[in-house]
Amino acid sequence: MNKLMSLTQAVEIIQDNDTVGIGGNVLHRAPMGLVREIARQGKKGLHIVKTAGAMDVDLLCLAECVSSVDAGFISYETEYSLAGHYRKAVQNGVVKGNEHACYTVISALRAASAGIPFMPVKGLQISDLIEVNDYFTRIQDPFSGEPVTVVKAIVPDVVILHVQEADKRGNAKILGPIYDDVLLSRAAKKVIISAETIVPDSKFEFSQDKADIPHFLVNAVVHLPKGAAPCSCPSKYSIDRGKLDTFKALKSKEELLDYLDNFNTADYRRY
Amino acid sequence: MNKLMSLTQAVEIIQDNDTVGIGGNVLHRAPMGLVREIARQGKKGLHIVKTAGAMDVDLLCLAECVSSVDAGFISYETEYSLAGHYRKAVQNGVVKGNEHACYTVISALRAASAGIPFMPVKGLQISDLIEVNDYFTRIQDPFSGEPVTVVKAIVPDVVILHVQEADKRGNAKILGPIYDDVLLSRAAKKVIISAETIVPDSKFEFSQDKADIPHFLVNAVVHLPKGAAPCSCPSKYSIDRGKLDTFKALKSKEELLDYLDNFNTADYRRY
Amino acid sequence: MMNTIGNENYQVSDIMICAMARLIHNGENVFHGVSSHMPMLAVMLAKALHAPEAVYLNIPGGVDPKPKNLEKYTSAGAELFQQAAAIFPLAEVFDLSMRGRLDVAFLSGIQFDKTGNVNASVIGDYHKPKVRMPGGAGSAVLIPTAKRAIIWRTKHDKRTFVEKVDFVTTRGNIDRIVTPLCIFKYENGELLLDTIHPTSNLQEVIDNTCFEVKYRSIEFTPLPSKEELTILRRIDPKNYRNIEF
């Protein structure tokens, strides 16, 4: 089945108040084209899930698309410092910041992937996080009687990923670090993929290097070169410092919408 | 660290009464050289773990090495029919056959890999298996209050795997189907690898195709061409029907020991 | 077993496999496991005919493989990796079913009773088995979670279709049970006779079934079409579909 569609069509799959998982890690292979389109379409009330997010979550917070963020870490790395828009949104009570260890996000997604309601987590032992969050609790190991902390499953309604290669059916290949993208694709109800390159259907079939994400998990494929920019896309491009700096200096949603216009040509080009 | 050693040395790592996970699936890429050496060394009381085993488990049962088997399926496939030695050992009460769904073995190994004492399993709902086995039980999902079946973790003391390529440090690459080998390597305390080919340390480093099992999980590497025979080894050889037929006709442990002598040249060749 | 009907020779395995293939709809995610030559061929047949976009999942993990040659001794080998576009191995197929997204799972079992209980485990006492069976493989978790579990069994006798199974391995979403004599369907908590193979008859089904054979109407399983048979013979030139007989 041909699932190639425009960026606009693909993002229309996302509904207000959906739980949305985002691929990549900090400034690497974040699906920024899809994120921008979410902002342009003015989605509301999204529940964002990511182990470690940066510009993606920061932008969606500035665009007022977000209701909550479940994550282990939301910040740029050292050089680019904190995610100011996210921070402000949480401090103002606009966005609920649900703190996880990155691993408890992974565990919650693994639970979703296995269709189970919760996942035991070894490492979360003595922690105020257990008491203040309703997605953690302690139960008894029925075999030993010992206490064990568990995290509630997180089932993303939609997951958005940017990859280097996909075919039009949705088979997708990630070059370099995979981060939690494969897990996200298994945990989600729907998967939207943007890809640097659309490869022929035969490519993965005749290669030793098979797709990481099989087509039947994928609902939409968008051909989007530079779809991770201004974040990096391994083997394709590094970060775009100019566009990152400009973004970090934005002060309002209005400025953001202007900023997004700069990407219109790239995001809406038809191939 | 150079972990290359002889078959004899490698199998000496296994202790009587150990829980031993076995790689491969039915007649595919079973670590038969390692299995044969376990039989020759006369290990006792082993607790075998495998999703779907065939000749490997059958041979160890005939060799009287086995105390219990946790598996979803122990049999040859249709053409080669049942695993007669395993069957007899269970029916005589010599071996305890702990029946799992293949998936509950996977879930139990995933629990081991994550250091947690149990794993919820969605699919096991109405089943006498839950009542008759002490490794299954029902608990309450603390979030919804609904009942959920859980399986107890299985932590293999040692896992034995046969792969096509390994370097002397223990980085190992599986060509073709991986089955549950990667999971086993993560669940186990120790890993013993036999390999068709010992590749230079630099091979994986300079290839896009990285090792599936990283060296630091591996305790022993044995250079053992034909180490899966008479089972198949994808991209190397198919089953050896003559040796399989001969094995299936064996009647006693004594006959087995004679049979194993036929492999001495291959198993003990030094490279 | 070769049956001549009209001018065509039909093996019972042909009839069973074509019936199983027709149960697969286009676009569905379909899985079979070990010792499953008949389902393997049914999936390939369905994909070659009415269900080209059915997604073929299997133990080795090749998604939609295009095997050059099948092997007699296995339905879980590297053949099912050939020309696959993506890898989705057994553990992930199970996960898929657990989260409700596996459409069809082909499974077997050793005893079935009228209310849809499946015994895939043991004859006699679990702890002191009279006969130790291979084990139910995925049945215990897939029959309740796959949207439709299609059971095939090459024996249809009173030891298989019993009043009450010795052991309840599982029960759940049975769609059909395909035997050498007939097809049962599972509706409202009981097994009903769906169709009788033209090579058998109602009395034979009744004589070989312990529980009362109920049905809405007497229907016969359509014979394999010429096209189905042609493709089946091309996919399985060595007649591996018959090894269970």
Added chain:
Amino acid sequence: MMNTIGNENYQVSDIMICAMARLIHNGENVFHGVSSHMPMLAVMLAKALHAPEAVYLNIPGGVDPKPKNLEKYTSAGAELFQQAAAIFPLAEVFDLSMRGRLDVAFLSGIQFDKTGNVNASVIGDYHKPKVRMPGGAGSAVLIPTAKRAIIWRTKHDKRTFVEKVDFVTTRGNIDRIVTPLCIFKYENGELLLDTIHPTSNLQEVIDNTCFEVKYRSIEFTPLPSKEELTILRRIDPKNYRNIEF
């Protein structure tokens, strides 16, 4: 911050990184996460010197990568994939720690108290945070499970080393806390002063620490050796180790 001692110029970051590197033993499994240039360089330095067989684990998942060029903006990028022999990504590193086999995890935090509580989460009330921090990343699960958690923090002040943390994100196997002034070690349930950097002194540590600074004896952190400095400068020619200062 550049300090001249004898004929050599030392940055505090040099001293901290060399101290962190020396805490890594040969053959150990060692991990660091995001925003972690200093640990990244400490691991590379240790592997180049006394711990060539330390196993370098990281977020992208390259095992023992040999990056050609580091990047200023990240310690979680594809550089840490280059020339890796095997792939072992973040999720698996966590698993490894959960089952007790991660030897060293480099982590940070925002507040530490005398009894070893770590706050990596929030200043003020959790539900109405005065300052929303980035989040503790792996700290909450790694500090209790890694055999040795090595904390580094480039701020040493009374807001960091407090009587009582605002929020207990976690506590556990802290081995050392390396700061710009000194190194604490964790023994018998309390933080003790281990060594003072030669660029600081006891009074400065006391003045910048809320809790009572206890010690067995006054020891100084060894200065980076010539060899350490040479290699560190070669690994990090652009002085990224100093970006947190």
